[in-house]
Amino acid sequence: MRLWHRLTGDMTTRGQVALAMFAALLLAAPAFIGSYPLSILILVVYFAYIGQAWNVMMGFAGQLSLGHALYLGLGGYTAAALAFHFGVSPWIGMIAGVLVAMLAGGIVGFLGFRFSLAGVYFALLTIAFAEFTRILFDHFKWVGGSAGLFLKVSGDPGLWHLRGGPVMFYYVILAMAALALVACRLMLTSRLGYHWLAIREDPEAAQASGVDVFRGKMIAVLISSGMAAVGGVWAAFYYKNLFPETAFAMGRSIEVILAPIIGGLGTLIGPFIGAAVLVSLGDVFTIAAEKIGEIFGVKTAGLKQIFYGLALLAIVAFRRDGVWPWLARKLGFVHSDPYLPPPAGKGR
Amino acid sequence: MSTGGATLNVRGLGKSFRGLRAVHDVGFDVPAGAIHALIGPNGAGKTTTFNMIAGVFPPSAGTVQLDGRTITGLRPDRVCDAGIGRTFQIVKPFPGLSVLDNVLIGALKREPDVSRARDRALTVLRELGLHDKRAMTASNLTLPDRKRLEVARALATQPRLLLLDEVMAGLRPTETDQMVAFLRELNARTGLTILLIEHVMRAVMALSQHIVVLNYGEKIAEGSPEAIARDQRVLDVYLGQDAH
Ligand SMILES: Nc1ncnc2c1ncn2[C@@H]1O[C@H](COP(=O)(O)OP(=O)(O)OP(=O)(O)O)[C@@H](O)[C@H]1O
Numbered sequence: 001m002r003l004w005h006r007l008t009g010d011m012t013t014r015g016q017v018a019l020a021m022f023a024a025l026l027l028a029a030p031a032f033i034g035s036y037p038l039s040i041l042i043l044v045v046y047f048a049y050i051g052q053a054w055n056v057m058m059g060f061a062g063q064l065s066l067g068h069a070l071y072l073g074l075g076g077y078t079a080a081a082l083a084f085h086f087g088v089s090p091w092i093g094m095i096a097g098v099l100v101a102m103l104a105g106g107i108v109g110f111l112g113f114r115f116s117l118a119g120v121y122f123a124l125l126t127i128a129f130a131e132f133t134r135i136l137f138d139h140f141k142w143v144g145g146s147a148g149l150f151l152k153v154s155g156d157p158g159l160w161h162l163r164g165g166p167v168m169f170y171y172v173i174l175a176m177a178a179l180a181l182v183a184c185r186l187m188l189t190s191r192l193g194y195h196w197l198a199i200r201e202d203p204e205a206a207q208a209s210g211v212d213v214f215r216g217k218m219i220a221v222l223i224s225s226g227m228a229a230v231g232g233v234w235a236a237f238y239y240k241n242l243f244p245e246t247a248f249a250m251g252r253s254i255e256v257i258l259a260p261i262i263g264g265l266g267t268l269i270g271p272f273i274g275a276a277v278l279v280s281l282g283d284v285f286t287i288a289a290e291k292i293g294e295i296f297g298v299k300t301a302g303l304k305q306i307f308y309g310l311a312l313l314a315i316v317a318f319r320r321d322g323v324w325p326w327l328a329r330k331l332g333f334v335h336s337d338p339y340l341p342p343p344a345g346k347g348r
Numbered sequence: 349m350s351t352g353g354a355t356l357n358v359r360g361l362g363k364s365f366r367g368l369r370a371v372h373d374v375g376f377d378v379p380a381g382a383i384h385a386l387i388g389p390n391g392a393g394k395t396t397t398f399n400m401i402a403g404v405f406p407p408s409a410g411t412v413q414l415d416g417r418t419i420t421g422l423r424p425d426r427v428c429d430a431g432i433g434r435t436f437q438i439v440k441p442f443p444g445l446s447v448l449d450n451v452l453i454g455a456l457k458r459e460p461d462v463s464r465a466r467d468r469a470l471t472v473l474r475e476l477g478l479h480d481k482r483a484m485t486a487s488n489l490t491l492p493d494r495k496r497l498e499v500a501r502a503l504a505t506q507p508r509l510l511l512l513d514e515v516m517a518g519l520r521p522t523e524t525d526q527m528v529a530f531l532r533e534l535n536a537r538t539g540l541t542i543l544l545i546e547h548v549m550r551a552v553m554a555l556s557q558h559i560v561v562l563n564y565g566e567k568i569a570e571g572s573p574e575a576i577a578r579d580q581r582v583l584d585v586y587l588g589q590d591a592h
């Protein structure tokens with residue numbers, strides 16, 4: 001089947017089997033893990049999803065956004081405010097949130113790309129917009145200002161109102177991440193995807209090869225901000241509260257970018273691997289810091305962050321392209337020459 | 349590539365970079381299906397002339413026409429749409445992509461279907477002897493292969509005029525001969541118009557029917573290879589250099 005081939009691409013049979021098993025494990029997980037591991041798994045999938053959204057801009061099209069909290073926050077706030085004031089379903093609110101975020105992304109992109117801001121200068125612009133919006137929302141009384149916006153905990157439970165237990169939220173974010181994975185794969189193997197890669201690798205050569213660079217970048221920022229907004233809506237209803245200080249925080253923007261960088265920029269599985277590494281490391285280090293505190297009887301606030309930082313440094317230093325490209329090759333999940341089908345009948 | 353060749357007309361082209369007159373009042377014609385060369389010493393303004401034709405920056409003066417249509421000041425991707433393919437003197441591969449994907453991106457210009465564009469790209473790679481290296485990452489190629497890749501990617505866009513900026517520089521004599529033979533065969537088979545910048549005089553003499561000579565941004569001579577080889581001004585400023 002052509003679609004199947006497009007989806008699996010350069011994966012070996014072994015890689016495809018591994019992916020299928022991994023998917024099955026994720027699907028079945030809530031049945032056999034406790035609530036604490038599930039909450040960890042939820043975070044992993046969430047970071048994988050928003051990492052994937054950011055990856056479209058940076059990993060595919062090479063445009064560094066350090067302000068993705070803007071789109072997460074706008075998506076979340078829009079859907080949450082519509083639910084809070086008018087009882088609108090988050091799924092309807094999501095459409096509005098995505099549009100608002102895409103409008104913001106379109107403005108940032110237009111200003112940046114029209115005036116050919118590249119690299120860090122574009123990144124600065126994305127930060128500026130996120131920070132500006134954060135301050136604006138501090139004074140935006142309709143959504144609670146700096147005191148925050150709280151979603152009702154009681155009311156009809158169910159998927160339609162995104163009100164329910166962790167298992168429901170888990171399956172919702174898992175479905176989003178799976179959809180995003182498939183969508184990204186399809187985009188990446190399309191003409192648009194190749195244009196993104198060309199823009200990322202060398203905009204001047206891309207233009208000479210007939211690529212409309214401005215258009216390619218705009219589509220990337222629109223899709224990326226829209227995808228991020230969906231994640232923002234999920235997060236708003238999962239946590240049930242929103243504050244400008246956290247929704248649009250610089251730290252949140254950084255959280256978005258870590259998983260794909262650790263996992264492998266521009267790769268599709270990278271954000272998942274990166275998110276798993278990050279969240280589990282974070283957890284291990286929290287426990288380690290507590291233990292050290294107990295043993296030596298000292299306060300260990302900040303120790304976790306130090307461990308964390310060191311671990312990230314080590315990963316980035318030793319696996320510059322991220323963990324996944326290296327792991328996939330090691331485990332024989334991808335073909336070395338993707339354009340040569342393996343010898344007939346025998347997958348490697 | 350059965351689209352044939354296009355006519356190029358350049359009139360009064362000029363460009364200054366912050367007071368430096370890089371190109372001044374340069375005009376020439378390349379008839380459809382011809383192979384012409386643009387030569388001149390270092391800094392003569394050859395690449396700048398190419399960049400103005402290809403739309404990298406707008407000229408300060410003058411016009412460029414392709415098959416009678418004015419394309420002056422168009423963006424590079426629009427110039428590519430119009431039918432001009434170009435290579436970069438300082439090669440610009442998509443470094444992190446495979447050789448095949450590099451050329452595939454060019455092929456997508458006129459073949460939006462990815463798998464058909466990939467077939468096209470593979471054909472072009474075969475013609476340029478890069479087929480065996482299709483899965484290599486472009487950044488791992490040797491310089492001669494990168495030059496070939498430049499040509500392959502430009503050709504994959506199915507141009508009607510091909511601008512080649514020193515694609516033989518750094519090639520060994522046998523490789524130069526291969527490239528010359530390839531370009532000649534390509535031109536004969538498809539009628540593609542070719543304008544090449546080249547310092548390798550052997551290649552220039554072997555390929556081009558007509559030569560334009562630039563010096564300090566101005567056209568100082570043009571004519572057949574034989575006439576240029578005998579032209580005193582050219583010998584003084586350009587060919588003479590080699591004798592020193
Ligand atoms: N983008 C630019 N900005 C400023 N000056 C430039 C620019 N491009 C070219 N120049 C200058 O214009 C002049 C012509 O340069 P150009 O690259 O066109 O020469 P060339 O004939 O291609 O030389 P070469 O044989 O060395 O490639 C040179 O003096 C060069 O320094």
Ligand SMILES: [Mg+2]
Binds near residue numbers: 394395396437
């Ligand atoms: Mg030059």
